[in-house]
Amino acid sequence: MLIAEPKSMHFAEPLPLQSGASVRDYTLAYETYGRLNADRSNAVLVCHALNASHHVAGIYADKPDNVGWWDTMIGPGKPVDTDRFFVIGVNNLGSCFGSTGPMHANPDTGRIYGSDFPVVTVEDWVDAQARLLDGLGIERLAAVMGGSLGGMQALSWTLRYPQRVRHAITVATAPNLNAENIAFNEVARRAITTDPDFHGGHFYEHNAVPKRGLRIARMIGHITYLSDDVMNEKFGRQLREGLELKYSTQDIEFQIESYLRYQGDKFSEYFDANTYLLITRALDYFDPAKPHEGNLTKALAAATAKFLVVSFTTDWRFSPARSREIVKALLDNHRDVSYAEIAAPHGHDAFLLEDARYLSVVRSYFERIAKEPA
């Protein structure tokens, strides 16, 4: 098993943000796997989604249970083979796993940022990641890749730094969120911000955590990550205890309730509420076609990278139709695009799961990258 070591890089120079604000004196937590080759041409940047981190692959020497979130995909001999590629995982600005975020002190005031942490966008994250690569001495990526919100970052990389990306792999993503997705994000945010323990986002100084809101947010998330079919198969109408109903509105009756409550509880123990708000907003805001009157073909004209686009048939949050919009816009621009629509039962979650067809598509694509002249 790959042994991962968390690292961090400090940045003194302010990062200008899309909102007009900026962040200074920030740190990015990251990990690397494999070795950068002599001509520095084998680097792969992995971008994370809502609740993940820089811990993409392997385990920690002292925490063998803490397996990276994309360990099925990345490692020695895996589809993204760390014997060939130098893989970088980075925790995004505003997240809560080591990089500077709402739980840290604002250098201007000495006070914990809380909800004063500036709103960050996908584009801001990409800019911060570019500075990390500068620090690592990497001018050009063999590939940038990510699923869901991570796929949005990969897409954004090809637009902001076209010369620095040879390949982009976007999995289970979309060129923007539709109204329904924004709506689910908004309900989750309202659950958090209306929790009395939120204290306007400055709950740290009240020694409080808006756990009720975080639980609800996570429960909503979980429902939307799974497909209807997989929920019916895993839980259906199974009762938690025996075969008889308890006739109670507040006790758990069905297994699905028990599962959701457990997921919500677990999440509320470790995830930062302000980070949840920031990251869902970054999802809402992402829309590269906006400056082009909604014309995605025009928006993607700037991208010169080659693409692998992957979607999953039962993903109703980031449906194949949304991935096909990206494919179409790239083809309109005569770009080199491979597209795989994987028949998988697991909904949006499929991008994190072990699925032989999915993993072999990515493996083949990375074999192609490895053979190509840099």
Added chain:
Amino acid sequence: MLIAEPKSMHFAEPLPLQSGASVRDYTLAYETYGRLNADRSNAVLVCHALNASHHVAGIYADKPDNVGWWDTMIGPGKPVDTDRFFVIGVNNLGSCFGSTGPMHANPDTGRIYGSDFPVVTVEDWVDAQARLLDGLGIERLAAVMGGSLGGMQALSWTLRYPQRVRHAITVATAPNLNAENIAFNEVARRAITTDPDFHGGHFYEHNAVPKRGLRIARMIGHITYLSDDVMNEKFGRQLREGLELKYSTQDIEFQIESYLRYQGDKFSEYFDANTYLLITRALDYFDPAKPHEGNLTKALAAATAKFLVVSFTTDWRFSPARSREIVKALLDNHRDVSYAEIAAPHGHDAFLLEDARYLSVVRSYFERIAKEPA
């Protein structure tokens, strides 16, 4: 316009409930439209869904803005023509629009029921409705009808009182909820019960209302009642103000956020939190096939009524596939079934909306009922 008059009927005899508990000294609020004919053969019972009431059609003389929730369907010259049929709307036990519910005093203790109001099921409601019909001197219904949870009641009528129902019209319903629907209900319930203002369901005596929870519950409901398409068409990614982003996690940016917050606020002003719990539980519990090892064909063998089953193509909460399960089970039993699958863009909400094809299907069906010998 039809002028409606709310009425009520008191029942001293205890109603035994499925849970083993019972309710005594309860009142049902109801309305009737049209006239019962001489042989009492033209009565139509309308069952309501989650947040509706006995006010099915028409307006109140002193409240001309308060239009019945199925006024497009029911009234003089409408698909369910009150010049021909005697239509009864009834508010269910445990609801919050006039019938006995959690906001009323428990006759055993003198204390407001709150969360002590017994859990009621679809079958309990049907039993209560049957007693109301007894009180009105109606032995047999020309038809029982309802949409969503109302459709479940109509279906249950044909199983509990097969001799009392000539026709059942079930719209946008299902033979039971699947895991995803139970999951959405559970998130809504958790939002309510974890609101500090819920006080274990006895918030009345604290002069509190768990509005935060009710708002979240309603927002979730609204998302699931609408189709993805109609949300994109009505709201899409439209900003509420101008074209520029505010870059805020808590302010409203998108129209869809504004719409959901408004719907949530409005709902939290009038709907009872304990009723929300009770009614979503009744939805979860309904499962006539359960005593038959999940075999719906066996379950529906008891039904002798003729059926009209209606579903809507974009309804992802009560999808056409679920209505087709009912149709199949009835056909397996050689029952008389008409089925209409309406291509409508509005999702589950379609059952409440004006749609020419939908209304004309119901109209034709009721013309057939009117012509049939009773």
